[in-house]
Amino acid sequence: MKEPTSDWSPNGLVVWTTDFGLENGFVGTMRGVVLDRAPGARHVDLTHAVPPQAIEVAALELRHALPYFPAGSLHVVVVDPGVGTERGVLCGVAHGQCVLGPDNGLLPLALPSDAAFFRMDPQRFALPQVSATFHGRDVFAPLAAALVNGSQRLQDAAPLPDPVRLKTPDPEPLHAEGRRGWRLRVLLVDRFGNLITNAERETLDAWGPEAWVQVGVERIAVQKTYAQAPPGATLALLNSWGHLEIAVRDGSASQRFGLGRGATLELWQQV
Numbered sequence: 001m002k003e004p005t006s007d008w009s010p011n012g013l014v015v016w017t018t019d020f021g022l023e024n025g026f027v028g029t030m031r032g033v034v035l036d037r038a039p040g041a042r043h044v045d046l047t048h049a050v051p052p053q054a055i056e057v058a059a060l061e062l063r064h065a066l067p068y069f070p071a072g073s074l075h076v077v078v079v080d081p082g083v084g085t086e087r088g089v090l091c092g093v094a095h096g097q098c099v100l101g102p103d104n105g106l107l108p109l110a111l112p113s114d115a116a117f118f119r120m121d122p123q124r125f126a127l128p129q130v131s132a133t134f135h136g137r138d139v140f141a142p143l144a145a146a147l148v149n150g151s152q153r154l155q156d157a158a159p160l161p162d163p164v165r166l167k168t169p170d171p172e173p174l175h176a177e178g179r180r181g182w183r184l185r186v187l188l189v190d191r192f193g194n195l196i197t198n199a200e201r202e203t204l205d206a207w208g209p210e211a212w213v214q215v216g217v218e219r220i221a222v223q224k225t226y227a228q229a230p231p232g233a234t235l236a237l238l239n240s241w242g243h244l245e246i247a248v249r250d251g252s253a254s255q256r257f258g259l260g261r262g263a264t265l266e267l268w269q270q271v
Contacts, residue, residue, distance in 0.1 A: 002070040007129075010147060010148045011073060012039075012072075013069070013072065014074050014148060015044045015063060015073055015075045016030070016046060017047055017062055017076070018077070018098075019049075019050040020048050020078070021227030024111060026137070030076075030107060030141040033127070033142055033145065034141050034142075034148070037145035037149060037209070038144075038145040049191075053079065054261070055079055055104060055105060055106045056109065056166070056168055056187060057188050057261070058077055058106055059087055060109075060110075060187055060241075062110040063110045063111070064241045069096075070096075070175060071095075072096060074098075074099075074144060074148060075099040076101065077100070078140055079102075079106060080102045080104065081127065082102060082104055083135050084131075084132035086137070088102070088103035088119060088120075088122075088163075089119075089139065089143065090117050090122055091120055091154060092107040092115045092117050093115060093116045094111045094112050098154070099111060100120070100143060102135075103142070103163055107166075108165045109168065110151050117160040118157035118158065118160055119160040119162075120157055121158075125152065125177070126138055126139050126142055127139075128142055138244075144221065156230060157226060167199065169198065170229075171185075171198060172199065176267075179269060180269055182199065182245070182266070183266055184197040184198055184265045185197060185198045185262065185264055186261055186265065189259075190245075193247075193248065193253050193255055194239070194247045194254045195253050195254075198242060199243065199267055200242050201238055202245060203244070211268065212267075213244075213265055215234075215257050216257065216269055218257075220236050223235045224237060227249075231250045232250065232251055233248070
């Protein structure tokens with residue numbers, strides 16, 4: 001357990017990640033609550049397009065965005081299938097960043113292994129009427145304001161040594177005569193229809209350029225850039241997160257193969 005420290009000091013920036021979408025007023029309402037209690041706060045939207053209740057996707061988005069925000073930022077993550085239940089509220093702190101969210105496994109997935117976690121009191125700053133379906137407005141936004149304006153200090157919160165933890169599946173080894181492989185899982189389909197998998201840079205670096213991805217009867221070569229494939233062709237490559245993705249040049253791999261989040265693929269190399 002990492003002891004509570006003062007290694008996070010708010011810089012006034014509040015970064016939002018939710019599965020709420022932007023078709024309604026939920027996001028704006030949460031911002032309004034923060035601005036009412038912390039008028040100097042500045043707001044950035046990381047994404048509100050997390051698929052509904054997709055904790056793993058929210059963690060993936062957050063993990064790869066955190067290094068690009070300044071120290072002192074407060075990330076508020078509201079992807080909360082347990083809204084209205086007795087699930088806890090926590091903050092996670094690592095490398096000068098603070099993340100506020102439900103104790104449902106999301107924060108430990110998103111933060112590095114040396115993160116410190118703190119149990120937060122969801123009632124202390126909550127709005128007078130707490131809805132069972134909108135804790136983003138009634139619990140998380142007021143608490144975010146308190147963290148930004150200094151009325152809630154992490155040093156005064158109790159350490160939480162045992163937050164809920166989830167395990168995302170690692171690539172599974174496969175064996176066949178004359179070759180070695182991994183069964184991969186699609187973690188996310190982005191807006192371009194690319195299939196982002198749980199194979200990361202280390203796997204491809206170890207295997208070299210001879211590896212290929214098998215999707216049904218199609219054998220897909222690993223390339224370095226989209227431009228190496230002709231328009232309409234399939235390819236596999238490392239994306240900006242360092243994850244292996246399957247793409248169609250100027251098209252959608254998800255539509256081409258009829259695959260979505262949770263689907264499995266195979267990565268192979270001759271031996």
